[in-house]
Amino acid sequence: MDAFTKLTGIAAPLPLANVDTDKIIPARFLKTIKRTGLGVHLFDTLRYDAEGKERGDFVLNQEPYRKAEILIAHENFGCGSSREHAPWALLDFGIRCVIAPDFADIFHTNTFKNGILPIKLSREICDQLMEDAKLGENARITVDLEAQMVVRPNGEKIPFEIDPFRKHLLLNGLDDIGQTLQHAPAIDRYEARQTPDKAWMPAIAV
Amino acid sequence: MKPRTLFDKVWDAHVVEQLPDGTCVLYIDRHLVHEVTSPQAFEGLRLAGRKVRRPDATIAVADHNIPTMGRAQGILEEDSRIQVDTLERNVAEFGVPYFPILSPQQGIVHIIGPEQGISLPGTTIVCGDSHTSTHGALGALAFGIGTSEVEHVLATQTLLQKPAKNMLVRVDGALPPGVTAKDIVLAIIGKIGTAGGTGHVIEYAGEAIRSLDMAGRMTVCNMSIEAGARAGMIAPDETTFAYVAGRPYAPKGAAWDQALAWWKSLPSDEGAHYDKTVVLNAADIVPMVTWGTNPEAVVPITGSVPNPADEADEGRRVQLARMVEYMGLSVGQKMTDLKIDVVFVGSCTNGRIEDIRAAAAVAKGRKVAPGVRAMIVPGSGIVRDLAEAEGIDKVLIEAGFEWREPGCSMCLGMNPDKLTPGQRCASTSNRNFEGRQGPGGRTHLVSPAMAAAAAIAGHLVDPRDFARPEFN
Ligand code: SF4
Numbered sequence: 270m271d272a273f274t275k276l277t278g279i280a281a282p283l284p285l286a287n288v289d290t291d292k293i294i295p296a297r298f299l300k301t302i303k304r305t306g307l308g309v310h311l312f313d314t315l316r317y318d319a320e321g322k323e324r325g326d327f328v329l330n331q332e333p334y335r336k337a338e339i340l341i342a343h344e345n346f347g348c349g350s351s352r353e354h355a356p357w358a359l360l361d362f363g364i365r366c367v368i369a370p371d372f373a374d375i376f377h378t379n380t381f382k383n384g385i386l387p388i389k390l391s392r393e394i395c396d397q398l399m400e401d402a403k404l405g406e407n408a409r410i411t412v413d414l415e416a417q418m419v420v421r422p423n424g425e426k427i428p429f430e431i432d433p434f435r436k437h438l439l440l441n442g443l444d445d446i447g448q449t450l451q452h453a454p455a456i457d458r459y460e461a462r463q464t465p466d467k468a469w470m471p472a473i474a475v
Numbered sequence: 476m477k478p479r480t481l482f483d484k485v486w487d488a489h490v491v492e493q494l495p496d497g498t499c500v501l502y503i504d505r506h507l508v509h510e511v512t513s514p515q516a517f518e519g520l521r522l523a524g525r526k527v528r529r530p531d532a533t534i535a536v537a538d539h540n541i542p543t544m545g546r547a548q549g550i551l552e553e554d555s556r557i558q559v560d561t562l563e564r565n566v567a568e569f570g571v572p573y574f575p576i577l578s579p580q581q582g583i584v585h586i587i588g589p590e591q592g593i594s595l596p597g598t599t600i601v602c603g604d605s606h607t608s609t610h611g612a613l614g615a616l617a618f619g620i621g622t623s624e625v626e627h628v629l630a631t632q633t634l635l636q637k638p639a640k641n642m643l644v645r646v647d648g649a650l651p652p653g654v655t656a657k658d659i660v661l662a663i664i665g666k667i668g669t670a671g672g673t674g675h676v677i678e679y680a681g682e683a684i685r686s687l688d689m690a691g692r693m694t695v696c697n698m699s700i701e702a703g704a705r706a707g708m709i710a711p712d713e714t715t716f717a718y719v720a721g722r723p724y725a726p727k728g729a730a731w732d733q734a735l736a737w738w739k740s741l742p743s744d745e746g747a748h749y750d751k752t753v754v755l756n757a758a759d760i761v762p763m764v765t766w767g768t769n770p771e772a773v774v775p776i777t778g779s780v781p782n783p784a785d786e787a788d789e790g791r792r793v794q795l796a797r798m799v800e801y802m803g804l805s806v807g808q809k810m811t812d813l814k815i816d817v818v819f820v821g822s823c824t825n826g827r828i829e830d831i832r833a834a835a836a837v838a839k840g841r842k843v844a845p846g847v848r849a850m851i852v853p854g855s856g857i858v859r860d861l862a863e864a865e866g867i868d869k870v871l872i873e874a875g876f877e878w879r880e881p882g883c884s885m886c887l888g889m890n891p892d893k894l895t896p897g898q899r900c901a902s903t904s905n906r907n908f909e910g911r912q913g914p915g916g917r918t919h920l921v922s923p924a925m926a927a928a929a930a931i932a933g934h935l936v937d938p939r940d941f942a943r944p945e946f947n
Binding site: 284285286287289291292295296297299300301302303304314319343344345348349350351352353356371373374375378379382383432433434445446448449450452453455456459460467468469470471472473474475 | 491492494496498500502504505511512514515518523525530531532533534539540552554555557558561572573574580593595598603604605607618619620621622623624626627630631632633635637669670673674700703705724725726727730731733734737769790791794887888889896906908909910911914915
């Protein structure tokens with residue numbers, strides 16, 4: 270996983286609430302055994318018409334948002350299925366940060382695992398950033414993870430909260446499994462401790 | 476000791492270690508694996524030279540993109556076939572138990588877990604699929620995870636998690652006749668919204684929940700994720716124990732007694748703290764149907780399409796207007812006036828034998844309306860076999876329903892079972908998002924009884940008008 274430290278880039282405004290994972294990447298594109306290559310299908314039904322031609326009115330089909338690295342959206346972003354194809358598609362397109370008032374839980378977890386930073390800010394601030402984002406090329410937004418700051422094009426700094434453990438992993442590009450394996454002895458002990466809730470559990474074998 | 480909830484108890488029993496910031500290494504008892512969200516996880520293990528830590532706590536099955544007809548001839552769609560072949564190669568390489576496609580144990584992952592006794596009360600259960608919340612009906616802590624976490628569980632049998640908050644949803648009083656578990660959960664989502672449970676584990680309680688059979692409880696817990704909750708749970712009781720006893724992978728003999736003692740200690744303590752409580756009166760619940768493109772856009776079948784203009788918030792007004800347009804509706808239109816093209820009975824929400832019996836009870840001696848395509852997709856090979864042994868496949872086929880092989884099917888349209896643009900479907904599945912059942916498709920979420928009644932009537936209809944006392 271790539272580390273996330275500081276990013277200055279174009280932000281795309283997506284003023285929609287309840288953007289579900291079917292919208293981010295429809296099920297028909299999940300038949301892949303790879304993590305890459307999903308960017309062309311990101312927001313497929315919003316982005317393309319029935320003939321597969323780009324819809325000019327969709328933000329990611331417009332300059333300069335084709336090069337967006339930040340996405341600004343409304344409430345409950347990423348609701349629906351657990352498909353990690355959603356963050357994979359965002360990442361493959363080039364999005365490294367999503368800013369919204371709140372996120373669905375599983376999607377929120379999945380973004381971190383892929384080096385994408387989800388930032389929760391109030392609806393009011395998201396609306397201000399949305400206005401900034403509409404200025405396109407002239408308005409680059411900076412996201413500084415170390416300092417936990419979003420910097421608006423006018424220089425105003427907006428602090429954000431983030432779980433310290435997640436921040437640490439993201440700043441250093443650390444893989445969760447490696448972290449957990451440092452606790453392997455504790456896992457061994459847990460398994461050896463035949464607690465009353467465990468001894469009875471049959472093994473699965475077919 | 477501080478009074479604890481059902482969730483607290485199961486959580487506490489699975490904490491391997493707590494890190495200074497409160498993140499826990501949480502032990503996972505059961506890991507269910509399917510073909511769509513696992514290939515990249517096994518690939519990750521391979522690249523890192525890691526093994527599956529507990530194959531004996533893992534079960535794999537293909538369900539999402541397999542065909543539900545003529546399966547013995549193999550999978551014709553190439554990318555689907557590659558995904559299933561990849562799963563079969565991975566389970567062989569890593570020694571993971573697997574129910575093959577042509578075995579009777581094969582089925583939708585959330586149907587077969589409880590059916591086989593693999594999902595048990597008091598356990599932690601995960602799967603790379605958001606509807607893992609289904610298994611919470613047994614009193615387990617069961618939740619969906621992404622592919623990176625699938626890899627994490629395969630490698631370590633644990634997850635890094637922070638505890639969720641507790642939410643109580645109580646449905647008081649007895650359920651009126653003709654109202655089902657599906658109607659309860661749609662009513663709950665209509666009340667609390669699609670993000671109403673975010674960050675929480677919902678415990679469902681109250682007389683109406685307690686009186687549900689296990690199939691109904693699974694329907695309710697299944698849709699917890701549609702309310703944004705991390706999981707849904709129901710305290711295990713005699714109904715639960717009777718369901719689990721004797722299943723292939725359930726404990727037996729002395730192990731059963733030991734398990735039972737622990738399971739009986741699980742219900743929430745008197746005075747346990749909930750961060751949120753929501754109460755519904757069962758008497759107020761009627762058969763429900765979604766009209767829009769998320770599960771909170773729901774109305775009683777006796778209702779009509781709402782007017783977006785009545786919505787105060789501008790963002791929501793725009794969203795509702797978009798729903799009306801996408802769904803091809805007009806404001807104020809009665810739900811029962813909506814003609815349907817397709818009926819789908821199946822999915823992990825309503826693909827159990829009880830659901831198929833409910834559809835058959837409505838269909839018996841009646842005919843599917845001309846022009847309607849109605850399909851029944853059992854949730855597993857065992858459900859299908861049982862239905863055939865009871866003869867209800869015949870009842871349904873005679874009425875004009877298609878009787879298919881088990882899988883996810885038209886719930887998400889990854890296999891050939893899809894809606895075509897503009898088609899309107901009464902579906903017993905759980906998501907009505909735009910394009911969920913096929914690009915341009917229009918989904919109305921309903922109970923099995925309403926789905927079957929709609930197939931007969933040719934339009935959405937109150938299933939209570941089709942009730943037949945002799946079946947109840
Ligand atoms: S039936 Fe539908 S919701 Fe359930 S696991 Fe399959 S695709 Fe997911």
